[in-house]
Amino acid sequence: MAETTAARRRRWPDGYDPEATRTSIMDSALALFQAQGFDGTSIREIVDRADLTKGAFYHHFATKEELLWEIQNSYIEAQLAAITEIMAASEDPRVRLRELIRVSLTSIADFHPHVTIFYQERRHLAGPRFTEVAAKRDEVERAFNGVIRDGVERGFFRSDLDPRITTFGLVGMCAWAYQWYKPDGAFAADEIARQFGAMILEGILVPEAR
Template sequence: MSELREKIIETSLQLFSERGFHGVTVNDIVEHCKTSKGGFYHHFKSKDELLYVIHDTFISYVLNEANRAKKRYDRPIFQLHEMLKSLVRVYDLYNEHIVVFNQENKYLKQEYEVLIKRKRDDYKEILKEVIQEGQELNDIRKELPTTITSMSVLGMVNWTYQWYKKDGPKTIDQIASTYIDIIFKGLLTEEALEEYERSKLSKELVF
């Protein structure tokens, strides 16, 4: 990513957060960046595309991490561990992006909304598949409805943006470890939980 492109994104995050999407013009952004409109339009077709890029950045991150976890581990419980870790870490890496997303997503143009929804749905499907495969291996309790379970996990973690602070009493890895501990003790069978607690990944948890 070019230095100017990154600066435009950082500036727009600050301005959108303070004034809202419609309270900020391209002129405002370029003025704060000390660049020209030509510099802006070299990187973004419009302010609408800029809002899309802000949304897409963190959604692409968690989706890429989920696919990486699927390739790296054969066992669903280890895939789930890595997915949860990255899903929580996104609130530290892209906290401003997520705040702007939740504040301004209603202004996202339909063409961009379709692209974002597709990636969100892809992530939900991967999570659902991992849970289902874990149930088939008797690692995750079979009596738990797969869809409700996956949506419950997302609902729990997605609320993090409301209260997480970078300078808070717990680090993002400590928060991730707490989520993993709560979720695994609720989802895993006794045998799978015992095996997980002996694993290298479990030893990485910090509280």
């Protein structure tokens, strides 16, 4: 017997809630993609875990790839929004860099499944969706690079360090934390960010700017 959306649709206190349904699909996919990988997860598993129907899925997402894009895009959009706030709050490159490091690491705590999926499953994106996510990822790197260059030009950061290499090292160092950070581990994300910031700034600040 063909299933019907009405028969299996999750019921919400105020009736059917499209936004809550979309969130349930996203939450289910986050858990399954993180545990099983993108290839190892079927749409049937996603909707079954969310107690929804395939009809509900296809009402919100055309394909599993679109859902993956939504997960990746929501993470990187949150990063870009935080970066905009950092740039508006201070013009001091030392402050900005500390805050960029903090946001990079607290984002791993706040969006841990998103971050894991972002780095492990992004190869499954193609075409315009990949191009869009890659462009936004480049924006994040440009923000780091711009702050480092500004710090060098203003005499705060060492001029013997190439800003591009420093950016790659810094972004990579922060990004790799998703591999070992544990939400219930011994160190909170803010403390890890503080120690990363201390290590990095100690290495690139000129003595008189410390």
